[in-house]
Amino acid sequence: MSDSELSPLDQLKSKHNKEKKDLQAKITxxxxxxxxxxxxxxxxxxxTIEQMEGDLKAKHEVELKEFHSSLASLTISSNDSEVKTPSEQTTNNEQPINVEKRPTKAQKRREKKGQxxxxxxxxxxxxxQNAVFSQGKLETNAIxxxxxxRSLRLVEIAPDGDCMxxxxxxxxxxxxIVPV
Structure with a gap:
């Protein structure tokens, strides 16, 4: 995806990641x-390194706050209700609605395990259900x-490694016990 296809928040995050990589190169x-x-x-x-890292972190926080405040100011009023940005969508007495929440690796693993x-x-x-007509069941019944x-019976011996x-x-x- 090119920068024009990314959302403004994604563009800002990618810019921050690039700045972090550049700082890491300088530090090295x-x-x-x-x-x-x-x-x-x-x-x-x-x-000096600590100062540079602190400055970059502060700069990123300020940029994120500015971005979110600019989103808050872009609410649009319609006829009956007020439409807000996805990060601010709420109804009366409800929690914010998460627009796109991706499952974490742990959630994916749990879902896969459950399936x-x-x-x-x-x-x-x-x-x-099909055990009644299985080959093993039919053989056991015949035996x-x-x-x-012949006045004999089949005795089950536990398969514990010493079964023979x-x-x-x-x-x-x-x-x-029983003489013949």
Whole structure:
């Protein structure tokens, strides 16, 4: 975008950013001009740098105040109501209306996380509804039916990393308890 396409506030902010960059370049060159062992010169230059930064900050604040005061004076009256600039739009006993508020990175991240959670919940619900006809469920039902015909049952063993050992231990204990 060229300067003519930017709003006056954006133009002022870009001007301020350019001035800050120029000041940073001056500060860097001043710091590099200090001899290594000259503490007195270093103190002088550091105080000069602080003065320059303070002056620039004060100048920017004054320019922003002037800009906002000039916006306040540009209110236009219509037939029934008064139209104000976006930064001043208020209704009786209400807070100012934010015209264009961009979401922060954290808000975007939270929204993305929320969308992902909703997608997962929908997928889980879909899986739960279709679980009756899933291949695993059909196989489990067929195995259970065969085991019932043989007077056996299916025992669930917790998958904790020792499940093979636990399954064997269960079988051994069952043989000890119920003689064949």
């Amino acid at each position: 060159s001043l710091k590099h001009s200090i001899p290594k062992n000259d503490k007195k010169k270093k103190k002088e230059i550091m105080s 992902e959670m909703r997608r997962r919940e929908e997928a889980a619900l879909y899986d739960e 259970t039916q065969i085991l019932q015909e 050992y636990n399954a064997l231990a269960y079988q051994i204990n069952m043989e000890l």
